[in-house]
Amino acid sequence: MTTTVPKVFAFHEFAGVAEAVADHVIHAQNSALKKGKASKSRQMSATSLNGNVNSESKMMERVNSVRSNASSRGGTEDGVIKKLKKDKERRFKIALSGGSLIQVLHEGLLKRDDVQWGKWDIYFADERLVPFSSSESNYGLAKREIFDLIDTEKYGTPKIYHIDESLINDPQECADNYEKILIKGFAGRDSVKLPMFDLFLLGCAPDGHIASLFPNFQENLRENLAWVIPVENAPSGPSNRISLTIPVICHSHRVTFVVEGATKAPVIKTIMERPEKGLPSSIVNEGAAGRVSWFVDDDALIDVFVTKKKYKFYDDDNLTE
Numbered sequence: 001m002t003t004t005v006p007k008v009f010a011f012h013e014f015a016g017v018a019e020a021v022a023d024h025v026i027h028a029q030n031s032a033l034k035k036g037k038a039s040k041s042r043q044m045s046a047t048s049l050n051g052n053v054n055s056e057s058k059m060m061e062r063v064n065s066v067r068s069n070a071s072s073r074g075g076t077e078d079g080v081i082k083k084l085k086k087d088k089e090r091r092f093k094i095a096l097s098g099g100s101l102i103q104v105l106h107e108g109l110l111k112r113d114d115v116q117w118g119k120w121d122i123y124f125a126d127e128r129l130v131p132f133s134s135s136e137s138n139y140g141l142a143k144r145e146i147f148d149l150i151d152t153e154k155y156g157t158p159k160i161y162h163i164d165e166s167l168i169n170d171p172q173e174c175a176d177n178y179e180k181i182l183i184k185g186f187a188g189r190d191s192v193k194l195p196m197f198d199l200f201l202l203g204c205a206p207d208g209h210i211a212s213l214f215p216n217f218q219e220n221l222r223e224n225l226a227w228v229i230p231v232e233n234a235p236s237g238p239s240n241r242i243s244l245t246i247p248v249i250c251h252s253h254r255v256t257f258v259v260e261g262a263t264k265a266p267v268i269k270t271i272m273e274r275p276e277k278g279l280p281s282s283i284v285n286e287g288a289a290g291r292v293s294w295f296v297d298d299d300a301l302i303d304v305f306v307t308k309k310k311y312k313f314y315d316d317d318n319l320t321e
């Protein structure tokens, strides 16, 4: 394995991590929805064409502007309208892990007013096979700490894709069922080899597991066909789980780790300094090279030799990506 160094953003305290992670997530959202200045002006034209503007002259002005923009770019008016419709239908596809990440998102995201929750498709990186009401359920935790607290009147309702709770006693069946849910959400297995998330959010436990991929479970780490696998006899936490696989994680547009606390410093040291040990995170750092970021507090970086970056908040008003 070669040594690929990911971007590591360091923070003095938890609040700093939460705010920066929220900004990073919203930037990923905005890029996915193409909510830049260019698309904003296109959206205005779309509104006019949908008849939501009272003044007829204003509407004609915008229709003409769409026409002239179309012809100046060598396109047709029909083509532009189709594109406007496509822009409107675009969704932000995100995979969430459970554990401490949920508290980070609770702190950071709920206070932002630029989260377009109604355009989010939320999947889970992994799930512990316990009832949703258990404090150990990833979906259950995210529901209580985030989803139930969203002002849906104002921001819309996200589509949430969780496991089928009735299958928690059968890991294989549960994994197969969740894979089917992904296949449906990502346009079918025949048309896409792997789903592509706009953003895949991961934690990393002190024992090095990410999602429900554990360091010594080599077969799981090598899985390259299934999108979702059953995990049995997990060495920590609930023993039965399902997990999205390494190829799915690495195929994402952005892969982001969020890690805090001194108990994680030893594993972060191994990940950053000894990639040849092949911990799950090191495999992802390598497999998704160039698309991986780490948001880590200083406690988790004690004695870790790595280049730390300062996170710069985005100004998405100028987003043209």
Ligand SMILES: O=C1O[C@H](COP(=O)(O)O)[C@@H](O)[C@H](O)[C@H]1O
Residues within 6 Å of the ligand: 096, 097, 098, 099, 100, 101, 125, 126, 127, 128, 138, 202, 203, 204, 205, 206, 209, 210, 211, 212, 237
């Ligand atoms: O078991 C799990 O643990 C990891 C790491 O959790 P953390 O609390 O140490 O951040 C988590 O990312 C995963 O979703 C969960 O099932």
